[in-house]
Amino acid sequence: MNMMTEAAVEKALDQRMNDLSYKMIGKDVSVYYGEKRALFDVNLNVRQNTVTALIGPSGCGKSTFLRTLNRMNDTIDNCRVTGRITLDGDDIYDPSIDVVELRARVGMVFQKPNPFPKSIYENISYGPRIHGLARSKADMDQIVEASLQRAGLWNEVKDRLQESGTGLSGGQQQRLCIARAIAVSPEVILMDEPCSALDPIATAKVEELIHELRSNYTIVIVTHSMQQAARVSQRTAMFHLGQLVEENDTDKMFTNPDDQRTQDYIMGRFG
Amino acid sequence: MSSHIMSAFDEELKYLNRRISEMGGLAEQMCADAVHALVNGDSALAQKVISDDVILDNAEREIQEKAIVTIAKRQPMAADLREIIGTLRIAADLERVGDLGKNNAKRVIAVQGTGVPRKLARGLEHLSELSLVQLKEVLDVFANRSAQKAEAIRQRDEEIDAMYTSLFRELLTYMMEDPRNITTCTHLLFCAKNIERIGDHATNIAETIYYIATGAQPQGERPKDDSSNTLGAVVE
Numbered sequence: 078m079n080m081m082t083e084a085a086v087e088k089a090l091d092q093r094m095n096d097l098s099y100k101m102i103g104k105d106v107s108v109y110y111g112e113k114r115a116l117f118d119v120n121l122n123v124r125q126n127t128v129t130a131l132i133g134p135s136g137c138g139k140s141t142f143l144r145t146l147n148r149m150n151d152t153i154d155n156c157r158v159t160g161r162i163t164l165d166g167d168d169i170y171d172p173s174i175d176v177v178e179l180r181a182r183v184g185m186v187f188q189k190p191n192p193f194p195k196s197i198y199e200n201i202s203y204g205p206r207i208h209g210l211a212r213s214k215a216d217m218d219q220i221v222e223a224s225l226q227r228a229g230l231w232n233e234v235k236d237r238l239q240e241s242g243t244g245l246s247g248g249q250q251q252r253l254c255i256a257r258a259i260a261v262s263p264e265v266i267l268m269d270e271p272c273s274a275l276d277p278i279a280t281a282k283v284e285e286l287i288h289e290l291r292s293n294y295t296i297v298i299v300t301h302s303m304q305q306a307a308r309v310s311q312r313t314a315m316f317h318l319g320q321l322v323e324e325n326d327t328d329k330m331f332t333n334p335d336d337q338r339t340q341d342y343i344m345g346r347f348g
Numbered sequence: 349m350s351s352h353i354m355s356a357f358d359e360e361l362k363y364l365n366r367r368i369s370e371m372g373g374l375a376e377q378m379c380a381d382a383v384h385a386l387v388n389g390d391s392a393l394a395q396k397v398i399s400d401d402v403i404l405d406n407a408e409r410e411i412q413e414k415a416i417v418t419i420a421k422r423q424p425m426a427a428d429l430r431e432i433i434g435t436l437r438i439a440a441d442l443e444r445v446g447d448l449g450k451n452n453a454k455r456v457i458a459v460q461g462t463g464v465p466r467k468l469a470r471g472l473e474h475l476s477e478l479s480l481v482q483l484k485e486v487l488d489v490f491a492n493r494s495a496q497k498a499e500a501i502r503q504r505d506e507e508i509d510a511m512y513t514s515l516f517r518e519l520l521t522y523m524m525e526d527p528r529n530i531t532t533c534t535h536l537l538f539c540a541k542n543i544e545r546i547g548d549h550a551t552n553i554a555e556t557i558y559y560i561a562t563g564a565q566p567q568g569e570r571p572k573d574d575s576s577n578t579l580g581a582v583v584e
């Protein structure tokens with residue numbers, strides 16, 4: 078019989094717990110745009126019910142990495158992804174994966190708000206409808222209201238749900254897109270600079286929402302605001318020239334990072 | 349460390365550093381003057397120390413305001429944040445050092461009647477030298493941010509504590525010899541305690557510098573060799 082000490086058993090259990098608490102695992106992820114390599118063997122795991130912030134200078138590959146997590150890169154011609162990415166242990170690049178279903182589980186909010194040229198109501202109801210999440214009109218009304226409430230937009234639009242989503246202000250459109258993303262109850266939400274077009278109040282609302290969503294969802298957010306990363310995330314990953322240079326607890330990252338490049342970047346110093 | 353992309357930020361940090369050095373220089377001078385005034389019964393010098401304290405208080409307040417504005421404006425991160433917070437702490441320590449010097453200066457009048465016995469004067473001066481060397485060195489380390497040197501200074505506080513304990517013992521002896529010494533010796537006891545605490549503040553500053561430089565607190569207990577709190581407890 079294989080004798081394991083009690084401590085070894087404990088350790089193995091801890092290890093297992095840790096593995097399970099990774100919602101997504103990225104192993105040796107590389108991305109090429111044609112001949113150009115944009116990511117170099119990135120190993121980054123996304124923890125469950127955690128907000129992970131991706132930071133780094135423009136062009137370092139943050140959006141590229143984010144897009145690998147729900148195969149948004151598939152939509153880009155000549156883009157090739159290598160390595161392995163799993164969601165709850167399943168390889169999301171496996172041929173048997175239904176990409177539409179994947180994107181319902183791993184939703185995305187983009188930097189530029191991109192509402193459909195449809196009514197506010199339809200912007201939200203579209204996803205739940207195609208995924209069959211509502212059984213009745215009342216059900217759907219409920220989903221639409223709840224999603225708009227959570228995105229902090231309900232009071233501003235409740236009397237104009239039939240008006241076009243594109244008629245909203247930039248900040249309202251962004252919250253509409255967030256409401257749309259959460260309407261399908263995704264497990265993971267990817268956000269690419271979601272607040273770059275928002276005023277401080279709208280930004281605070283989105284950050285409060287991120288904070289709230291964390292108990293039910295796993296969130297990965299790209300941001301250029303160090304303060305925002307510090308405020309909303311528990312883990313922070315720093316990218317530089319297509320490489321992951323450091324991943325750490327956010328509190329550590331912004332008070333005493335390990336890597337010199339992180340240091341220079343977050344302090345706004347010349348590298 | 350490399351410069352900030354925003355050069356005005358560098359200027360603000362430099363300014364804070366300069367003000368700390370100035371505060372340190374003044375605090376050091378005040379403490380040295382106070383002991384000098386004490387052993388020589390020089391009340392004019394004592395008066396100067398007392399009025400210098402206002403300058404130090406104002407400097408601390410100014411550093412505080414500047415630091416707060418810098419935090420609000422620059423939203424500093426990592427080493428920058430540690431530096432500004434450290435600056436605030438050091439300014440507070442230096443302000444306290446000034447208070448201790450001032451407190452010693454105030455006692456000059458009280459001991460003037462009897463004067464300070466030669467042997468005690470030497471002891472006080474020696475204790476004061478140790479503390480002020482500690483303070484001076486820690487201010488040098490602040491200028492060059494060496495974590496190693498900060499740690500070394502922290503280790504040396506022990507010497508001051510030991511010296512203080514021996515002075516304490518000596519003062520007790522004087523008091524027991526002749527009750528007429530009690531008033532003066534009690535004042536000198538407070539002076540010695542004040543000087544010992546200047547050393548403690550220098551040690552605080554060393555710890556702050558260590559934190560600024562490394563982002564970690566120095567490991568382990570502070571060395572302590574102050575056994576005065578149990579002294580005289582058992583009298584044979």
Ligand SMILES: Nc1ncnc2c1ncn2[C@@H]1O[C@H](COP(=O)(O)OP(=O)(O)OP(=O)(O)O)[C@@H](O)[C@H]1O
Pocket residue numbers: 110113115133134135136137138139140141142153
């Ligand atoms: N569709 C594309 N075709 C070709 N190259 C691309 C494409 N998208 C991104 N790249 C290149 O890949 C690299 C990483 O780009 P990416 O958009 O991931 O950077 P980023 O970190 O998100 O930058 P930013 O902060 O400016 O959004 C860059 O060099 C970029 O030029």
Ligand SMILES: [Mg+2]
Pocket residue numbers: 139140141269299
């Ligand atoms: Mg991007």
